[in-house]
Amino acid sequence: MPNFRKKEVKIFSGNANRPLAAKIANYLNLPLGKMLVSRFPDGEIRVRCLENVRGRDTFIIQPTYAPAENLMELLIMVDALRRASAHTIGVVIPFFGYARQDRKTQSREPITAKLVANIITVSGASRVIAVDLHAGQIQGFFDIPTDNLTAMLLLAGYFKKKNFQNPVIVAPDVGAVHRSTEFAKEIAHSTQAIFVKRRLSPNEVQTDRLIGDVQGKTVILTDDAIHTGGTIVSAAKEVMRRGAKEVYACATHGIFASDSPERLENSPIKEVVVTDSVSFENRTLPPKIKVLSIAPLIGEAIKRISLHQSISELFERKEKK
Numbered sequence: 001m002p003n004f005r006k007k008e009v010k011i012f013s014g015n016a017n018r019p020l021a022a023k024i025a026n027y028l029n030l031p032l033g034k035m036l037v038s039r040f041p042d043g044e045i046r047v048r049c050l051e052n053v054r055g056r057d058t059f060i061i062q063p064t065y066a067p068a069e070n071l072m073e074l075l076i077m078v079d080a081l082r083r084a085s086a087h088t089i090g091v092v093i094p095f096f097g098y099a100r101q102d103r104k105t106q107s108r109e110p111i112t113a114k115l116v117a118n119i120i121t122v123s124g125a126s127r128v129i130a131v132d133l134h135a136g137q138i139q140g141f142f143d144i145p146t147d148n149l150t151a152m153l154l155l156a157g158y159f160k161k162k163n164f165q166n167p168v169i170v171a172p173d174v175g176a177v178h179r180s181t182e183f184a185k186e187i188a189h190s191t192q193a194i195f196v197k198r199r200l201s202p203n204e205v206q207t208d209r210l211i212g213d214v215q216g217k218t219v220i221l222t223d224d225a226i227h228t229g230g231t232i233v234s235a236a237k238e239v240m241r242r243g244a245k246e247v248y249a250c251a252t253h254g255i256f257a258s259d260s261p262e263r264l265e266n267s268p269i270k271e272v273v274v275t276d277s278v279s280f281e282n283r284t285l286p287p288k289i290k291v292l293s294i295a296p297l298i299g300e301a302i303k304r305i306s307l308h309q310s311i312s313e314l315f316e317r318k319e320k321k
């Protein structure tokens with residue numbers, strides 16, 4: 001049996017999600033590595049690794065959602081570890097920001113997902129661990145090994161315990177179909193439905209076309225992320241208008257921009273379940289929002305990578321049900 005302790009892996013955290021990093025370290029039974037990540041008086045980021053990493057396998061936990069300081073901290077931390085002769089630098093990005101512009105939908109638009117992937121690669125990262133990337137193909141934007149973990153089984157496991165009768169798992173847009181199918185496979189006797197969404201502006205969507213039947217059913221909406229809540233709330237209202245019995249929602253990433261927590265609280269959704277891929281440390285979320293931790297999932301992935309074991313097996317086991 002390979003011994004993880006002997007690998008002398010070191011885990012570091014930026015400031016974007018220290019509570020999650022602490023939970024991952026705890027799962028691995030390791031202390032968080034000592035790294036100063038602060039600011040110079042002029043506001044520039046100041047990083048200094050405070051322990052020896054020469055020849056070690058290292059991992060940095062840092063989601064890259066706004067502000068861009070989070071991304072910049074990550075890049076500088078990678079540079080610090082590289083120049084300190086770390087053997088490998090695994091970049092753990094529980095939520096990969098700047099992902100929604102992953103292709104040109106209108107002329108003269110950037111492709112930020114590729115740009116950010118390039119910057120991270122060039123900074124010196126050896127590999128990436130991400131969770132539910134906005135689009136699966138973003139994995140290929142990195143020219144280094146990249147594992148795209150999914151929290152869908154964790155979220156499905158939560159809803160499974162509720163023993164709903166024949167629930168309908170609804171994808172709020174076509175891009176969410178693959179993930180909601182993975183979710184649905186875990187829920188016995190569930191069926192699926194798909195919304196055809198049209199985005200009118202960054203905080204306005206139109207979801208009035210639904211493929212599938214929700215009449216009299218419990219609906220579980222599944223998405224990768226909730227930003228303004230526009231998508232999920234509009235889909236929830238539409239399924240209720242079509243006669244659904246009740247509606248729940250879940251997403252891996254609860255970004256909860258601007259007034260979205262209130263928007264969700266005042267919506268017909270009974271409960272919104274997300275993960276701790278972004279930090280809620282200084283926020284009070286409404287009672288309707290439930291947060292599950294992805295620390296065991298990421299911790300297990302780090303362990304398996306370090307021991308040269310399969311990551312896909314993590315998900316295969318549950319698929320066999």
Ligand code: R5P
Pocket residue numbers: 100172173175176202203205223224225226227228229230231232
């Ligand atoms: C979009 O394609 C994504 O999958 C989500 O549906 C979207 O990011 C949610 O954003 P919002 O909450 O602002 O509607």
